[in-house]
Amino acid sequence: MRLSRYFLPILREVPKEAEIVSHRLMLRAGMIRQEAAGIYAWLPLGHRVLNKVCNIIREEQNRAGAIEMLMPTIQSADLWRESGRYDDYGKEMLRIKDRHERDMLFGPTNEEMITEIVRAYVKSYKALPLNLYHIQWKFRDEVRPRFGVYRSREFLMKDAYSFDLDQAGARHSYNKMFVAYLRTFARMGLKAIPMVADTGPIGGNLSHEFIILASTGESEVFCHGDYLDMAPPPASLDFDDKAGLQGLFDQWTSLYAATSEKHDEAAFAAIPEARRMAARGIEVGHIFYFGTKYSEPFGAKVLGPDGKEHVIHMGSYGIGPSRLVAAMIEASHDEAGIVWPDAVAPFDVGILNLKTGDSATDAACGELYATLTGLGYDVLYDDTEERAGAKFATADLIGLPWQVLVGPKSLAEGKVELKRRADGSRELLSPADLVERLKA
């Protein structure tokens, strides 16, 4: 993408309304724009990151055997009356009357709808296990939305729902998602620590939050320092291996880890002092096993191998991609701006033409742009007439992981400069070597 043809409305001043760093940086980097309280448009740069986040989530959900579908945003109130949650949900639910005065709502979550769908079609245990997910906009009408997309009213959510014949099966489904979440966050460059959690309005008796550490996190967390050294499960993992998955679950939950609500001073004190970690954290995922809480009132049953009816056991598994984008910035930024992990950066590489209009730099940039684009890299080519300093500032603000600086001086020696955003390191290379360097 040539920046001269792109829409990247950078703000030079720090927006006053933004209280936290991710909100400030997302506004400054031209990633989002507020359209109403807690409702945001994702401008092209933000949309790119959101997409990359969704694609990683999708790949790991699919790998774990979950199947993608797409439920609507607007739901019938009757569905929620069936589970008894219509009145429970309070003012956070955005209630709507359509032109025929029927009670509708903008879905805050989808347990009811998916249970109704499975009830309609699934009659035998042979169709189980089943895990269906979608990535769809949700709405929760918070009293006081703030912090940008970190806590917005309209937000994107990946929610998966598992269906099993019995509790043992449901446990395996839970473990699949547990492991998929470890892989998902690791691929985004995040250290996510699973912690036992309350189940809240979703309900159930087994639940974990995935928390990433960030100094600006909303909650206090306490955990064993060894978590930071644990490697995520490999892509080659066999998700059908029940014992193997349970082993991974046990390994990742054997060490102490708790949010302040669940904190146990004595257990924490039992950790060797040097390995005790008290930090701030951000919740980025939440998984639940809730048995028959929804399948029971909905009458979602299957015939078992014993010829009898069994109420289906369910779990649900959420990640908020829009919130995750903000959380990643909270966890990874510096004075100059955002420091994206490679896997979610809006562009892989920036090319900064330090003297647009100079035939040599124009030609070298054009050639590099064509080469890198041809190799499948997402490239942002700054071909604008801004001065070099402004181009450096923009590339750092929006967090391009690799930046190629093309100026007349080094070009006279046949070299361009490759800068790594994360540590600011630079090296002079020939364009050919640079391509090899990026490949490696």
Place this chain on the structure above:
Amino acid sequence: MRLSRYFLPILREVPKEAEIVSHRLMLRAGMIRQEAAGIYAWLPLGHRVLNKVCNIIREEQNRAGAIEMLMPTIQSADLWRESGRYDDYGKEMLRIKDRHERDMLFGPTNEEMITEIVRAYVKSYKALPLNLYHIQWKFRDEVRPRFGVYRSREFLMKDAYSFDLDQAGARHSYNKMFVAYLRTFARMGLKAIPMVADTGPIGGNLSHEFIILASTGESEVFCHGDYLDMAPPPASLDFDDKAGLQGLFDQWTSLYAATSEKHDEAAFAAIPEARRMAARGIEVGHIFYFGTKYSEPFGAKVLGPDGKEHVIHMGSYGIGPSRLVAAMIEASHDEAGIVWPDAVAPFDVGILNLKTGDSATDAACGELYATLTGLGYDVLYDDTEERAGAKFATADLIGLPWQVLVGPKSLAEGKVELKRRADGSRELLSPADLVERLKA
């Protein structure tokens, strides 16, 4: 994907509530499920097709220089008061009050919001031309929704908005989208004919609908038969070539083509009789140039090269991917079910194990499945214990373009059978030859 692990709730009976063939087939093929009047969940198979349709649209929008972003579904009523359309829109607009009693709405379209965004950031003609699009759920509260996703209340829309300094620039932007639409529909295997259209509630003075011919189409259309022989513009097209694009526009609008509302008997009669075509058609896209209709009340202006303020010229360009899925089925089906064009089929290839449990067919199917998946094909492997007849019926109903039939008899001779859904032709091939055949 192994069918035994997929969620494909085929209906063997014809659903009574469905009045048109696409609705019937989408229900029977397990593509969609109605969740409320005019509101549908896209089940896994339907979701796959919808995704493929969106990706083709996206690629052609990007090729034409449009930039993707994502606006929210919920909008503030104030935005619509600014354009004066809040009251105009009537009961089709889904109006909502949030917990603070603020007037909100579920967006039926986004002219207001995008104009506000561009007004906020774009100050100079140097940032133009600009074309921003998104693919997002919309809501229009039709009195009597029917025909499934062909005319639903919640529907997906790709809407693009162009911004130019003057009318000449806007004309070029219009032509870019005009040509992108020709390519988009052609890639989906559709013959779409551009016809002069009324502008309706969007407004403006230049507008074309893109109509595909289908015997079940909702409107009567009249056109020159030569349209059916015209080849779409090539991918290598230079979208910056103003004269070239105008030439293409002229070529595609020089022949007579009109819906019944705009029909001119005399002009039609002037076509040589053998080339006169009267048929049924379905609208699949609609583009508008409306000048300053929104930029004027919003005060969206830029400084021109002359140092003066200019009100921006705008156009908007819509395709409904969810409706398009239904329209494609209307245009391409037979007694047995859907006949997908290759580019949008939910799976490229089906493998039908005609004797699941037989070690030879299991092994051959497993090997083919691994080979084809490894080559990047989307494969649905029917490894269920259904009888062969039911497997044939399912593969035809859901419209898999290529079907590999693996049975013990032909396998004894080292062969499998490759069936082409579109014409029912079959040939016996060795598995190795089959792979080569699919590649070609």
